[in-house]
Amino acid sequence: MENSILYLENADIYQRDNLVLSKVNLKIDKGEWYYLIGKTGSGKSSLMKTLYGDLKLQRGVGSIAGFDLKKLKEKDIPFLRRKIGIVFQDFKLLNDRTVFDNLSFVLKATGWKDKEEIKQKIEEVLEKVGMKTKYYKKPFELSGGEQQRVAIARALLNDPELILADEPTGNLDPKTSLEVMELLNEIHKSGKSVLMATHDYALIVKFKQKTIKCEGGELFEMAIEATT
Numbered sequence: 098m099e100n101s102i103l104y105l106e107n108a109d110i111y112q113r114d115n116l117v118l119s120k121v122n123l124k125i126d127k128g129e130w131y132y133l134i135g136k137t138g139s140g141k142s143s144l145m146k147t148l149y150g151d152l153k154l155q156r157g158v159g160s161i162a163g164f165d166l167k168k169l170k171e172k173d174i175p176f177l178r179r180k181i182g183i184v185f186q187d188f189k190l191l192n193d194r195t196v197f198d199n200l201s202f203v204l205k206a207t208g209w210k211d212k213e214e215i216k217q218k219i220e221e222v223l224e225k226v227g228m229k230t231k232y233y234k235k236p237f238e239l240s241g242g243e244q245q246r247v248a249i250a251r252a253l254l255n256d257p258e259l260i261l262a263d264e265p266t267g268n269l270d271p272k273t274s275l276e277v278m279e280l281l282n283e284i285h286k287s288g289k290s291v292l293m294a295t296h297d298y299a300l301i302v303k304f305k306q307k308t309i310k311c312e313g314g315e316l317f318e319m320a321i322e323a324t325t
């Protein structure tokens with residue numbers, strides 16, 4: 098457990114009273130990348146939501162980035178979210194704010210105060226995702242791929258050890274998906290762990306990584322890296 102950034106043991110994943118996945122066992126070590134696959138409705142998002150504190154872990158053992166999911170209180174959630182970066186299919190940017198303001202909003206909400214430090218950090222993450230020159234644009238002035246780059250920059254703001262990405266390429270065309278994957282791959286190579294839910298087998302084949310699958314209410318680790 099010492100080396101793991103994410104650890105689940107016999108964890109039951111619920112949506113309200115509905116048991117979605119039972120007895121989930123999963124261990125992701127620092128620097129590892131896992132794909133999470135499975136049919137629509139098989140429980141991928143429910144698992145992700147449990148990991149970032151949107152759903153309660155009611156039964157079993159769970160820890161992520163040093164937080165005990167079983168003991169997680171409402172007030173702990175902002176602190177947990179500083180330790181993990183979350184990327185969604187639909188970007189979830191604030192449409193009435195510029196790229197810069199979207200990012201400064203998150204930094205301020207997570208305790209950053211110094212204006213110069215905020216500016217420097219925003220420049221640094223935008224540089225990483227290739228969006229430094231577009232800091233003044235609003236999300237609706239950007240393509241889907243550019244919006245996802247900004248969302249990835251936002252996920253990097255607090256230098257998390259783990260990125261949780263829930264179908265990050267789900268709204269993007271194949272070429273843009275590939276670009277976003279290359280970006281995530283670079284981030285992974287810089288030492289971050291990644292758990293990425295996806296339906297996109299072309300990407301799984303191109304960027305081979307360990308793969309887990311939700312099926313029939315359970316989570317399985319696939320014996321071999323997905324090749325089909």
Ligand SMILES: Nc1ncnc2c1ncn2[C@@H]1O[C@H](COP(=O)(O)OP(=O)(O)OP(=O)(O)O)[C@@H](O)[C@H]1O
Binds near residue numbers: 112136
């Ligand atoms: N808010 C909710 N309240 C109650 N049940 C829900 C809720 N959200 C999802 N569910 C149910 O939980 C189960 C798992 O859904 P989940 O969204 O985790 O699947 P998924 O694998 O992420 O699907 P997709 O690939 O379509 O995103 C489904 O049976 C779904 O109907």
